[in-house]
Amino acid sequence: MKDKVMRAVFLAAACVCIVCVALICVFLFVNGIPAIGEIGALRFFLGTRWKPGQGLYGIAPMILGSVYVTAGAVALGVPTGVLTGIFMARFCPARLHRLLGPAVSLLAGIPSVIYGFFGITVLVPAVRGLFGGSGKSILTASVILALMILPTIISVSEASIRAVPVHYYEGSLALGATHERSVFSAVVPDARSGITAGVVLGIGRAVGETMAVVMVAGNQPIIPRGILEGVRTLTANIVIDMGYATDLHRRALIATAVVLFVFILAINLLVSPGSRPAAK
């Protein structure tokens, strides 16, 4: 009897996850899709002006904004992260690793407000000083996001390089290749699918990041003309207007969240093990 009751309780708990996803989807789509219809799909997705006061709800600047800062973060963070991962897996002395390993996981744990704060107090003035302008720009946001995705990319790269069978490396050494060449030509290619998964994970984190970006990106809902211009991302758009938006404005934000949700879902589908293409 007691067994049956608790079994039902466990089952119910397991279903909570599904219910939550269903609820979130229903709330987003039921509110968001009609809003897109009301605004007009073309004017919503391709509209270049976001002026809720005048009934203009174009999110093209925000879509581009998210793409730009993410691309910037990838351009800066991925090479640094992957190379650091390679260093930690194959070049790092054990004693240094005992310091660097925890330091990287420390970076992963730092809250986004602190990254944002660091951005405001250090990076924004630095960019302003070097390049002029306000300092709040695509470049600044990209640097901060690159920092934030660094630990993910480092740890996933390191783990997948360590998972490569050691005889690949030894086989290459035995042919007279140098340590560097063996690592880069025999080991890293075999870890490529794992590294790719880490990069995709990092992209997901960059697209979804909100507070740090809001604090350093300037947030102008305008299509930027250069990397020193301010920019507003999809996440920023939601959080900036959420406090006071009502009616269609609010539903336009929900529609923005739908776009973001679909973005993230598509990115996650790329990395989930079932659908990941064998990258070899």
Next chain:
Amino acid sequence: MKARSAALRAAVYAAAAITALTIVFLVGYIVVKGAPHLEPELFAPKYTTDNLSMLPAIINTALMTVSALLISGPVGVFAAVYLVEYASRSSRLARGVRLAAETLSGIPSVVYGLFGRLLFVAMWGLSLISGAFTLAIMTLPLIMRTAQEALLSVPDTYREGSFGLGAGKLRTVFAITLPAAAPGILAGFILSVGRIVGETAALIYTAGTVAEMPKNAFSSVRTLSVHMYVLSNEALYVNQSYATALVLMVLVIFINAGSNAIAKKLTIHSL
């Protein structure tokens, strides 16, 4: 050939150096700028615009953490128990739950914030409880996944031994499996604490920004991360912001280190 090897080596070392220097600079900057401004009035029992005390925010953070985990903890652990101990690995429900958990863990926190505002704030207003429910959903997949892994790492011989003595499934779960999995489950809880403490976007429009201790579950509260955001946004209180950032950072570092230590102990133990 030689030259290429040297170039590769240089690139690897440069990247590692950039990473290391960045970490040292980021952490060092916050410490150096924050430490001198850690004044006692920042920990005054009551927040005023003069003292900018973060103590209420720290207490609110603790309350928020406990409330959120009171919801997601049992649900996540029980769900893991169902998936590991009851459901067959290939059942459609188990696959559905896994997919749902993966989806949940990918959703950006700002979307949780928006969802919480639409659902919980509509019912309870900007409040501790609205924030707690929002964060409970957000931490659920993390707690569930770590609990699942911990339960899976419990050797089947323990279960056999218990069944062999005539114990039922439920007794085996509560007396043997869950206690044996406790360190792993705890590590997941602490990891969730770290996420809750560091969260801003999901809280700012669900729990609100009132910098006082709550009267009840329906009072609006400001956690330390939100406090940090508000302070740095106002840009008037730079010194206090540095100090607050330092406290927040140290807090989260300690929490994550605790989780790692427990997880490490667990892997040694299970070998």
Next chain:
Amino acid sequence: MGAEIEISNLSVYYGAVRALTDVSLNIPEHGITAFIGPSGCGKSTLLKTINRMNDLVEGFRAEGGVTVGGRDVYGGIDVTQLRKRVGMVFQKPNPFPMSIFDNVAYGPRTHGVRARAKLEAAVEKSLRDAAIWDEVKDRLRRSALSLSGGQQQRLCIARALAVGPQALLLDEPTSALDPISTSKIEDLVTQLKAEYTIVIVTHNMQQAARISDRTAFFLLGELIEHGATEELFSMPSQKKTEDYITGRFG
């Protein structure tokens, strides 16, 4: 109520695979019966069918009859009660990650004993019966995982005895142990047969010859031969048995 085990025309399937074919065997009370045979012959399957531990395996199905003390094991019996009456000791010692005392008290507690004094008495008696009391009496609060492999296995026997079973099923209980621990367990099992019906699965023919009263030889899921141990080892009636016990295969 007796604890004689009767197996009649038993066939066991795992999904589409037949693991046991038409086995009939009587296991008398107060004696040691050994199951021998090469790996995969079905001897462990038969053992786990007696206390229904096979229920945990997906796709398991049994046809035919198994009775313990005259009661049909697969006919509406309470599995909990069955396992209380038929204790089991596993191949690898599997003490729970808790104190020595709590390990032995786990069974009685499971079956509703709460009184401190009663638990202490049961724990002491079981540990004495399992010939490990003197080694652990001063450290009952220590973790069971701190014991040596042989001690752990005797602790597991004590844990099984604490439930008050009438029969004990031992699934290769010494295969993970050194020779000294093995002989301690063998002595213990020989002492226990006065009170319990004992079935032991073993790979070790010398062990079967040393301690068992009756032996059953299995091959490819069939019971080839069974009888008094002395007879079976000295003059097997089947060629296959002779080949196995003289070491020609297996």
